[in-house]
Structure formats: structure tokens, C-alpha cells
Amino acid sequence: xxxQHELEATMGDSAAAxxxxxxxxxxxxxxxxxKRTYTLMLMPALLLVIGIMVPFANGVWTSLTDKxxxxxxxxxxxxxxxxxxxxxxxFLRALGRTTLYVVIVLAxxxxxxxxxxxxxxRSSAGSWITRRVLVLPLxxxxxxxxxxxxxxxxxxxxxxxxxxxxxxxxxxxWLTDIATALPSVxxxxxxxxxxxxxxxxxxxxxxxxxxxxxxxxxDGAGPWAVFRHIxxxxxxxxxxxxxxxxxxxxxxxxxxxxxxxxxxxxxxTRLLHVMGYEEVFRFSSPARGMAVIFVLWILVYVVSTYLxxxxxxxxxxxx
Amino acid sequence: MDTKQKLARGSSKVGFxxxxxxxxxxxxxxxxxxxxxxxxxxxxxxxxxxxxVFEPTLANYQSVLFGDTGSMSSGAGEFVGYLGNSLIVSLGxxxxxxxxxxxxxxxxxxxxxxxxxxxxxxxxxxxxxxELMVIIPLxxxxxxxxxxxxxxxxxxxxxxxxxxxxxxxxxxxxxxxPVEIEEAAQIDGxxxxxxxxxxxxxxxRPGVASAAxxxxxxxxxxxxxxxxxxxxxxxPVTVGILQAIGFDQVRWGWMAAAAIxxxxxxxxxxxxxxxxxxxxxxxxxxx
Numbered sequence: 001x002x003x004q005h006e007l008e009a010t011m012g013d014s015a016a017a018x019x020x021x022x023x024x025x026x027x028x029x030x031x032x033x034x035k036r037t038y039t040l041m042l043m044p045a046l047l048l049v050i051g052i053m054v055p056f057a058n059g060v061w062t063s064l065t066d067k068x069x070x071x072x073x074x075x076x077x078x079x080x081x082x083x084x085x086x087x088x089x090x091f092l093r094a095l096g097r098t099t100l101y102v103v104i105v106l107a108x109x110x111x112x113x114x115x116x117x118x119x120x121x122r123s124s125a126g127s128w129i130t131r132r133v134l135v136l137p138l139x140x141x142x143x144x145x146x147x148x149x150x151x152x153x154x155x156x157x158x159x160x161x162x163x164x165x166x167x168x169x170x171x172x173x174w175l176t177d178i179a180t181a182l183p184s185v186x187x188x189x190x191x192x193x194x195x196x197x198x199x200x201x202x203x204x205x206x207x208x209x210x211x212x213x214x215x216x217x218x219d220g221a222g223p224w225a226v227f228r229h230i231x232x233x234x235x236x237x238x239x240x241x242x243x244x245x246x247x248x249x250x251x252x253x254x255x256x257x258x259x260x261x262x263x264x265x266x267x268x269t270r271l272l273h274v275m276g277y278e279e280v281f282r283f284s285s286p287a288r289g290m291a292v293i294f295v296l297w298i299l300v301y302v303v304s305t306y307l308x309x310x311x312x313x314x315x316x317x318x319x
Numbered sequence: 320m321d322t323k324q325k326l327a328r329g330s331s332k333v334g335f336x337x338x339x340x341x342x343x344x345x346x347x348x349x350x351x352x353x354x355x356x357x358x359x360x361x362x363x364x365x366x367x368x369x370x371x372v373f374e375p376t377l378a379n380y381q382s383v384l385f386g387d388t389g390s391m392s393s394g395a396g397e398f399v400g401y402l403g404n405s406l407i408v409s410l411g412x413x414x415x416x417x418x419x420x421x422x423x424x425x426x427x428x429x430x431x432x433x434x435x436x437x438x439x440x441x442x443x444x445x446x447x448x449x450e451l452m453v454i455i456p457l458x459x460x461x462x463x464x465x466x467x468x469x470x471x472x473x474x475x476x477x478x479x480x481x482x483x484x485x486x487x488x489x490x491x492x493x494x495x496x497p498v499e500i501e502e503a504a505q506i507d508g509x510x511x512x513x514x515x516x517x518x519x520x521x522x523x524r525p526g527v528a529s530a531a532x533x534x535x536x537x538x539x540x541x542x543x544x545x546x547x548x549x550x551x552x553x554x555p556v557t558v559g560i561l562q563a564i565g566f567d568q569v570r571w572g573w574m575a576a577a578a579i580x581x582x583x584x585x586x587x588x589x590x591x592x593x594x595x596x597x598x599x600x601x602x603x604x605x606x
Contacts, residue, residue: 041423044422045420048478049442054460056456119335122335130343133346139586141556141581143540143560144578151353157365191349244447251449252450258542276449286455290456293452294452304444
């Protein structure tokens with residue numbers, strides 16, 4: 001194939017106008033050049049992938065060295081950092097804590113998101129306002145959401161404890177106590193991401209054809225039966241998609257923790273992403289930090305790949 | 320029977336309303352509270368029991384936007400500088416992502432060789448991966464390349480957030496474009512680029528808009544990139560707020576006003592484009 005052909009296929013009509021049109025498109029050479037054009041269109045994005053792969057590989061390499069920020073010329077250390085981590089109780093606790101965080105977030109937010117979506121689907125009046133309200137938390141930077149809640153959750157002067165006091169509930173320590181800090185972060189997380197989850201599931205509910213529901217109701221199905229056997233299977237792909245987002249984002253949660261508790265009190269909210277950041281920038285140990293983050297990366301990769309598979313399967317079932 | 324049914328329906332309505340009010344209160348109260356806080360003077364902010372009625376003041380906003388003369392911690396208009404930095408980085412990142420991502424999404428959609436889905440998923444997986452895995456090594460690389468604390472460096476690193484969104488959402492919208500109109504254009508001699516520009520782009524414009532908006536919001540909201548890759552010159556608004564709570568006493572009123580200002584661009588956008596936002600968010604699940 002000549003460069004001339006390629007140019008024609010790429011640039012289109014001015015050159016092609018000279019040739020008989022119908023016939024040209026059928027020629028295999030033209031198809032190959034078409035393919036090359038598509039590859040060219042993809043190229044800049046692929047370059048970007050490479051641009052991401054380089055630091056990624058660099059990070060994995062760093063985790064295999066003994067690099068400290070204050071020492072020049074790190075040397076290869078094999079899996080020493082990883083062996084070190086998996087025999088370190090504080091890392092294992094962070095690993096367990098992070099997993100627990102993800103599990104609680106899912107257990108709280110998935111059912112709640114479905115309930116909110118059902119509520120929204122039912123409310124016709126005021127839905128214009130509702131949906132705008134619902135979008136708001138999504139638009140607030142998570143770090144700002146964290147700080148907003150930190151002011152409200154102050155044990156002695158915060159408005160939440162004050163309001164709870166009005167209905168007779170004793171003040172809670174919230175973010176300041178080892179036992180309640182992590183659940184408090186889940187609370188903030190729920191505020192920040194429930195709208196996102198609910199909106200996606202709501203879109204699923206709205207895509208369900210009314211006739212299907214009506215047909216079931218005519219057949220005598222109650223509201224619960226309609227939900228259980230019709231709505232729920234229909235929105236399954238949407239719920240799984242929400243789960244993917246929430247799992248990945250919770251595993252790597254940082255924004256809601258760092259400005260609010262810095263991982264404390266003691267290490268009650270030290271999730272893996274926070275721990276990795278601290279190892280690098282507070283304890284000057286990039287090697288150990290990258291090992292922590294790479295373990296986290298593998299965890300997220302395995303779980304989200306699995307969930308993506310589930311997602312595609314649910315889509316195929318519904319479709 | 321009749322009254323029983325009515326009663327059941329009535330109580331379900333009460334339950335519905337109660338649940339609805341509870342959820343809306345939970346979601347809205349923090350925003351209302353912080354909005355109130357941003358208009359409070361110092362004494363009202365720290366008052367206990369918390370004040371729901373108070374004399375509003377613009378002092379906090381004045382301090383956020385123009386700096387205050389009394390404090391050493393915040394120079395005049397420093398926060399406006401952070402806003403500007405965020406704006407440059409987020410707009411730049413979205414523009415670059417559109418330029419690179421839309422043709423890529425189109426090529427992935429139309430060039431059937433069997434590996435497009437894998438490539439598309441690879442892009443999407445960047446969205447799910449812990450950012451520090453790339454950002455921390457970038458910190459070292461950028462320092463040797465002179466890209467640390469530069470707009471260009473930040474715009475490039477923000478591609479990690481914006482490109483996956485753009486490619487994925489635009490791809491979704493492309494699925495709805497009938498192939499016939501493109502084939503007609505191609506028979507008329509249009510190459511892929513021209514077909515995309517002349518025929519496809521006008522059709523998927525809403526999709527591109529919602530992708531761009533979402534990408535902008537996620538880029539704007541990002542904390543880690545700025546925390547690691549920005550220094551004094553390019554510090555974004557998220558890092559700026561974080562720093563404000565570090566020194567002297569925590570100035571809640573100032574922080575509240577800064578929070579409102581920093582969330583404003585996204586809120587304004589949402590008011591106008593709520594529908595596009597939701598469509599973008601759902602990213603073509605199912606159909």
C-alpha cells in the first residue's frame with residue numbers, strides 16, 4: 001500500500017472524490033489503512049497509558065529496594081519489605097481495618113442506596129428539587145466534606161451532639177475515640193457517596209418499563225413481590241456497578257481520613273492508603289510505603305476485576 | 320375491608336414521608352449548617368449551645384476572597400490564587416483529555432479487532448487503582464524532569480482521573496449512534512477523523528458535555544495529586560483548605576466560607592446540567 005492511499009483514507013473526501021467511491025471502500029488495502037487510522041487515533045491515549053506504566057513500574061521497583069528519602073543510592077532488597085510488612089502487626093491491623101471499612105461501607109450503603117432510589121422513584125412532587133439536593137454532596141470535594149463533618153462532630157461543641165442531646169441521646173465521642181472513629185468515618189463516607197450510589201440505582205429503576213411492573217400487579221403481586229422478582233433483578237447491574245465504585249474507592253480511601261483524623265486516634269482510622277502516604281512522607285521510607293501501596297493495588301485489582309466480571313454477567317442476564 | 324386498605328395505604332404514606340424527610344435532612348443539614356457557619360462571626364461560631372439564629376456577617380468571605388489584614392497566616396487573596404490554580408489544572412486536564420480521549424473512544428468503538436474491550440477496561444481500571452501507586456513515583460520523576468510544582472505536570476497527572484471518565488462515558492454515548500449515518504459519510508469519502516468531527520460529534524455532544532463536566536468535578540475535587548505534586552506555586556484549592564486547618568487555631572468560620580467557595584463551581588454546573596450529570600454517572604449500564 002502506498003502512502004498516497006493512506007492519506008486518502010485518513011483525510012477523506014478531497015482525494016477520494018477523484019476515485020470511484022463505492023469500489024474503493026471494498027479494496028482490502030483501504031481497509032488496512034482504515035485500521036491504521038484508527039490506531040493512530042488511539043495512539044495518544046496509549047502513550048498516556050505508557051506514561052502511567054513507567055511510574056507504576058518505578059514504584060514496584062522501589063518497593064523491592066531499601067530506599068530511604070535521606071539516603072542516596074538504594075540497593076535491591078528483594079521481597080524484604082513485603083516479608084517485613086506481613087510480619088508487622090501494625091500493617092496486618094491496617095490491612096484488616098481497611099477490609100473491615102470496605103465491608104461496612106458496602107453493608108451500609110448498598111441497602112440504603114436502594115431504599116433512597118426507591119423513595120426517589122416514588123416521589124413525583126418535588127423531585128426536581130430532590131435531585132438537585134441529592135447531587136450536592138457529590139460536588140463537594142471529599143476533603144471539604146470531611147472537614148464539614150469534623151466541625152459538626154466535635155464532642156463538646158459540635159452541633160450533632162447538641163441535637164442528639166435535645167432528644168435525650170448522650171454525647172458521643174465520634175472521631176476522638178478509638179472505638180467510634182472508624183464508624184464515624186463510615187458515616188461521613190455515607191453522606192458523601194450515598195447520593196452517587198442512589199442516583200445510579202435510580203437510573204436503573206427508571207429504565208424498568210412500567211408495563212412489566214403493571215403486568216405483575218395485575219397478576220396479583222404485592223409491592224414486595226414486585227420489588228423482589230422484578231425491580232431487583234432489573235437493577236442488579238446498577239447495584240453491582242455501585243458496588244464496584246464503592247469497593248474501589250473505600251479500599252483507597254484517603255481524602256476523608258487524612259484531613260479529619262490523620263489516621264488516629266492512635267491508629268484507629270489508619271487505612272492502607274493513609275499508611276502508605278505516611279511511610280513515604282512522614283517516615284521517609286519510600287520503599288516500605290510503595291510496598292504498602294502495591295499490596296493495596298493488588299487487592300483493589302483482584303476485587304474490582306472480579307466485580308467487573310460479575311457486572312458484565314448481570315448485564316448479559318438482563319439484556 | 321375498605322377502611323383497612325385505606326388505613327394501610329395511609330400508614331405506608333406516613334412511612335414513606337418519614338423516610339423521605341429523614342434522608343433529605345441527613346443529606347441537606349450539613350450543607351445548610353456549614354452555609355450558616357460561613358456567615359457567622361467568630362463568637363457565634365464557637366458559641367455553645369450552637370446558634371441557629373444569629374447576625375450574619377460577610378467577614379469570612381471577605382477574608383477568604385481578599386485576605387485579612389490582621390492574620391499572618393493568610394496573605395491577601397491567597398485563596399483566590401488556589402482557586403485559579405485549580406481552575407487552570409482542571410480545565411487544562413479536561414481539555415487535554417477531550418483531545419486525546421474522544422478520538423480514542425471512537426477508534427475503540429469502531430475498530431473491531433477484538434481487543435477494544437480489554438483496552439477500554441484497562442483505561443477504566445485506572446479510575447479504580449490507588450492513585451499513590453503512580454503519584455509517588457511521579458513525585459521523583461517530576462523533580463528530575465522539572466515538572467514538579469508545574470501546571471503541565473499537574474495537568475498530565477490529572478489525566479489519570481479525567482481520561483478514563485472521558486473514554487468510558489463517550490464510548491457509552493457512541494453506542495447509541497447508528498452506524499448507518501457513519502457509513503453514509505464514509506461512502507461519501509469521509510475518513511474516520513472527518514466522520515467523527517462532522518457526523519458523530521454533533522450527535523454525541525450531550526455525552527461529551529456530561530463526560531467533560533464529570534471529569535472536571537472529579538479533577539477539581541482531587542486532593543492527593545495536589546498534596547504530592549504541587550508546591551507553593553500551583554497549590555490547588557483542596558490543599559489550600561487543608562493547610563488552613565493546620566496552623567493557628569482552627570478558624571471554623573473561614574473554613575466554612577472556603578468550603579462553600581470551593582464547592583461553588585461544581586454546584587453551579589450541577590444546577591444547570593443535572594440531567595447530563597446523571598446520564599454520565601450511570602455510564603451506560605445495561606443499555
